[in-house]
Amino acid sequence: MSDQSPLLRLESISKQYPGCLANDNVSLIIKSGEIHALLGENGAGKSTLVKIIYGLLKPSSGQLYWKGKPLHVDGPSAARALGIGMVFQHFSLFEALTVAENIALGLDEHIPEKQLHEKITQVSHAYGLPLEPKREVHSLSVGERQRIEIVRCLLQNPQLLIMDEPTSVLTPQEVQTLFATLTKLSKEGCAILYISHKLDEIKQLCEAATILRDGAVVAECDPRQETAQSLARLMIGTTPEIISAASSGLDKTMLSVRNLSIKSTEAFGTDLSDISFQVNAGEILGIAGVAGNGQTELLNVLSGETLTAATSIEINNQPCGNLSPVARRQLGMAYVPENRLGHGAVPSMDLIENTILTGYKKQKLINKLGIDIKASHDITKSIRDGFKVKSSGAEDEAQSLSGGNLQKFIVGREITQKPELLILGQPTWGVDAGSAAAIHQQIIQLAQSGVAVLIISQDLDELLTLSNKIAVISAGHLSEFKPVETVDAESLGLLMGSAAIEETHVTQA
Amino acid sequence: MLLRLEPRKSISRTYQYLSPVLALLLTLLAGLLVFLFMGHPPIKALHAFFIAPISHSYGVSELLVKASPLILIALGLAMGFRANVWNIGAEGQLVLGAIFGSILPIYFSDSSNPLMLPAMLLLGFIGGMLWAAIPAFLKIKFNTNEILTSLMLTYVAALILSLLVHGPWRDPGGFNFPESVIFPDAATLPVIWSGTRAHLGIVFVVIIALAVWWLLSRGLAGFKIRVFGEAPQAAQYAGFKQSSMIRFTLLLGGGLAGLAGVMEVAGPIGQLQPSVSPGYGFTAIIVAFLGRLHPVGIIFAGLILALSYLGGENIQIAMGLPKGIAGVFQGMLLFFLLGCDVLTRYRIRFFSEAGQST
Numbered sequence: 001m002s003d004q005s006p007l008l009r010l011e012s013i014s015k016q017y018p019g020c021l022a023n024d025n026v027s028l029i030i031k032s033g034e035i036h037a038l039l040g041e042n043g044a045g046k047s048t049l050v051k052i053i054y055g056l057l058k059p060s061s062g063q064l065y066w067k068g069k070p071l072h073v074d075g076p077s078a079a080r081a082l083g084i085g086m087v088f089q090h091f092s093l094f095e096a097l098t099v100a101e102n103i104a105l106g107l108d109e110h111i112p113e114k115q116l117h118e119k120i121t122q123v124s125h126a127y128g129l130p131l132e133p134k135r136e137v138h139s140l141s142v143g144e145r146q147r148i149e150i151v152r153c154l155l156q157n158p159q160l161l162i163m164d165e166p167t168s169v170l171t172p173q174e175v176q177t178l179f180a181t182l183t184k185l186s187k188e189g190c191a192i193l194y195i196s197h198k199l200d201e202i203k204q205l206c207e208a209a210t211i212l213r214d215g216a217v218v219a220e221c222d223p224r225q226e227t228a229q230s231l232a233r234l235m236i237g238t239t240p241e242i243i244s245a246a247s248s249g250l251d252k253t254m255l256s257v258r259n260l261s262i263k264s265t266e267a268f269g270t271d272l273s274d275i276s277f278q279v280n281a282g283e284i285l286g287i288a289g290v291a292g293n294g295q296t297e298l299l300n301v302l303s304g305e306t307l308t309a310a311t312s313i314e315i316n317n318q319p320c321g322n323l324s325p326v327a328r329r330q331l332g333m334a335y336v337p338e339n340r341l342g343h344g345a346v347p348s349m350d351l352i353e354n355t356i357l358t359g360y361k362k363q364k365l366i367n368k369l370g371i372d373i374k375a376s377h378d379i380t381k382s383i384r385d386g387f388k389v390k391s392s393g394a395e396d397e398a399q400s401l402s403g404g405n406l407q408k409f410i411v412g413r414e415i416t417q418k419p420e421l422l423i424l425g426q427p428t429w430g431v432d433a434g435s436a437a438a439i440h441q442q443i444i445q446l447a448q449s450g451v452a453v454l455i456i457s458q459d460l461d462e463l464l465t466l467s468n469k470i471a472v473i474s475a476g477h478l479s480e481f482k483p484v485e486t487v488d489a490e491s492l493g494l495l496m497g498s499a500a501i502e503e504t505h506v507t508q509a
Numbered sequence: 510m511l512l513r514l515e516p517r518k519s520i521s522r523t524y525q526y527l528s529p530v531l532a533l534l535l536t537l538l539a540g541l542l543v544f545l546f547m548g549h550p551p552i553k554a555l556h557a558f559f560i561a562p563i564s565h566s567y568g569v570s571e572l573l574v575k576a577s578p579l580i581l582i583a584l585g586l587a588m589g590f591r592a593n594v595w596n597i598g599a600e601g602q603l604v605l606g607a608i609f610g611s612i613l614p615i616y617f618s619d620s621s622n623p624l625m626l627p628a629m630l631l632l633g634f635i636g637g638m639l640w641a642a643i644p645a646f647l648k649i650k651f652n653t654n655e656i657l658t659s660l661m662l663t664y665v666a667a668l669i670l671s672l673l674v675h676g677p678w679r680d681p682g683g684f685n686f687p688e689s690v691i692f693p694d695a696a697t698l699p700v701i702w703s704g705t706r707a708h709l710g711i712v713f714v715v716i717i718a719l720a721v722w723w724l725l726s727r728g729l730a731g732f733k734i735r736v737f738g739e740a741p742q743a744a745q746y747a748g749f750k751q752s753s754m755i756r757f758t759l760l761l762g763g764g765l766a767g768l769a770g771v772m773e774v775a776g777p778i779g780q781l782q783p784s785v786s787p788g789y790g791f792t793a794i795i796v797a798f799l800g801r802l803h804p805v806g807i808i809f810a811g812l813i814l815a816l817s818y819l820g821g822e823n824i825q826i827a828m829g830l831p832k833g834i835a836g837v838f839q840g841m842l843l844f845f846l847l848g849c850d851v852l853t854r855y856r857i858r859f860f861s862e863a864g865q866s867t
Contacts, residue, residue, distance in 0.1 A: 195650065305745045337746055342742055343742045346743045347737050347739065349735070353732070356732065357736065357747045358746070371726075371732065
């Protein structure tokens with residue numbers, strides 16, 4: 001292929017949504033065999049851009065060229081026919097079907113079953129992504145599920161593979177395996193468009209990078225020549241704040257969990273088995289782990305959304321395993337759930353009503369005379385001011401706020417209740433860097449003032465920065481808490497992956 | 510040309526309130542066409558249906574008499590609908606309310622005890638509540654679908670009523686008609702507008718509408734209802750129990766339907782008959798939605814739907830058209846309302862076939 005016509009060229013692509021310009025005049029060149037990073041914060045327009053390339057969206061203006069010729073992608077199947085494959089951040093797999101069945105469903109052509117099994121085994125081994133075609137998806141780890149999506153793309157001999165935040169669900173070891181695969185693919189001539197906001201990964205893997213901010217290209221660079229700081233500056237526009245580490249704990253136990261075992265009520269949920277730990281006042285404990293290893297179940301049982309034996313959980317030395325979330329708040333608990341919209345906040349209600357949502361009893365916002373409008377309004381105002389929540393007013397609906405602002409509001413709301421124990425699930429998931437830094441700062445200040453904090457997160461960097469002690473949850477088992485000084489991403493990664501290995505042994509035995 | 514519904518980014522409040530008005534106009538327009546195609550002078554027919562019935566004070570009083578059960582039931586249903594509890598069986602709960610409320614005047618038909626009426630109203634409320642307690646229990650215990658159970662119980666209720674008026678509760682001096690004795694004065698709602706059938710129940714309805722308005726906008730129970738309707742997971746996060754929400758909304762909705770039932774037999778009807786309602790329990794569903802599940806809206810919607818009953822009766826007398834035309838108008842209204850509601854949430858996009866496809 002000549003140098004004059006690169007594999008894919010985007011020229012002045014814009015995408016206008018009602019009230020929001022998602023892509024603003026974006027131009028981009030991808031050469032054959034290149035690993036090209038598309039870097040940007042959440043909401044910078046990365047996903048919109050790749051959806052345009054993959055034919056899921058039409059650009060409002062601009063032109064795509066494929067090998068020098070104008071390109072009109074009529075939809076994902078047309079994109080696949082051209083040789084464009086995409087691995088999504090959220091997998092679309094049927095849990096109850098086998099690996100081969102899932103792959104067959106995603107293929108545009110029909111391949112006989114036996115041939116397909118052979119092909120899957122061959123391709124998956126050639127690229128270091130071992131898969132058993134006959135295994136059912138629900139028995140696979142998240143990393144293995146991702147392999148299905150990759151193998152599905154590889155079976156169609158792509159010339160361009162789009163990977164949307166592929167490492168957000170992987171352990172550090174799995175990330176290295178994935179990188180080896182991607183490097184091998186690129187050596188064979190397949191171009192890779194790699195979307196991420198993780199700077200270290202991009203420095204390690206990619207040879208070119210396009211950086212998006214607010215929908216527009218702000219820089220093109222060779223990430224290998226940049227530092228993580230300089231990339232971050234390009235991506236965010238300012239230098240991120242550096243936060244000081246947390247203080248160590250006091251001698252007062254705020255949360256104590258003893259021999260907690262729970263059967264999950266969900267069809268493919270994770271059972272919790274024999275979990276014991278305690279959180280002292282003034283310390284921050286972190287629980288790491290790959291998604292779907294029991295985090296949701298643990299958060300639900302700690303918050304009181306699922307109930308258990310009274311003595312399994314003690315808050316402030318009061319047995320409360322059988323108490324409702326309201327009663328636990330009275331004991332000093334506050335809780336920020338993983339999911340902001342629909343769990344932590346009611347999307348269609350305004351901020352005042354969302355303040356009432358968790359504070360109605362503890363802050364006495366609803367009494368015999370009904371909702372105390374003035375008090376609710378005042379507390380909402382103090383949350384907005386104190387936690388720098390950007391909204392046009394307290395009457396704004398929760399869903400109209402950006403992810404970062406809504407998360408700041410929810411964290412602020414919980415902190416305003418003056419808890420002695422704060423539990424957080426994925427506190428900065430999908431939050432812009434500025435808000436994330438502000439939230440981290442709040443959590444540290446809270447711990448320094450003597451509040452016990454428990455964070456359950458998939459973001460290892462976050463946990464390593466904030467926590468005093470870290471444990472890993474894997475297949476419903478919790479490892480021992482270790483001081484943060486004695487662990488690193490590597491050793492935690494081994495613990496995070498251990499369950500997958502154990503499970504494989506069990507099925508083989 | 511292809512068309513597709515695309516969700517709107519933000520839903521305009523104004524459109525949400527304009528939607529029922531637009532639906533009404535479209536209903537009138539469609540009504541015009543219906544009469545035209547049936548070969549009747551459309552303006553005259555519409556006048557006979559919508560204007561003539563309330564062009565005299567007796568008509569206005571009848572409008573109030575018919576609107577009050579509709580409003581009362583719709584108030585209860587709206588609370589459930591807001592919490593995604595779909596009680597479709599208000600008609601049955603109304604019937605049970607009428608039956609329970611009739612116990613005292615049938616067994617003590619010569620009593621003049623002033624406590625009789627309050628006791629009847631209370632019993633009617635309890636009757637409707639008990640009937641609604643069955644779907645509530647089934648939903649909480651076995652997760653059955655309350656739409657089906659409440660609807661099916663409506664037919665059971667109608668059979669129980671039929672059994673009673675044909676059997677043990679038939680008036681011995683009533684020439685074998687399947688009707689109970691005429692209720693004594695102490696068991697009848699006092700008329701508040703002399704010369705008409707407008708009764709004290711209308712005042713109760715207004716008071717209850719105010720109470721429901723307060724509950725929904727200011728009370729804890731109303732707050733819970735709204736959170737459950739908008740985001741069930743957030744409701745659990747806040748510590749609201751789903752089972753108590755189902756129980757509360759179904760029992761209150763059933764109770765109010767039961768109250769509407771007893772107010773019919775103690776009011777305009779004055780005895781227990783094989784049929785105590787021309788489908789108020791079902792029409793109230795339209796009232797609740799036309800009124801945007803809001804107490805003030807429900808009052809207006811109740812008056813409009815009550816007019817459709819009067820219009821049906823009047824057009825039968827004035828033009829010899831079937832009374833069923835009322836049902837046609839009610840159906841068209843609901844149809845247009847749902848259509849307008851879809852368009853407030855979605856926009857229609859047209860595509861040429863050569864263009865986009867996904």
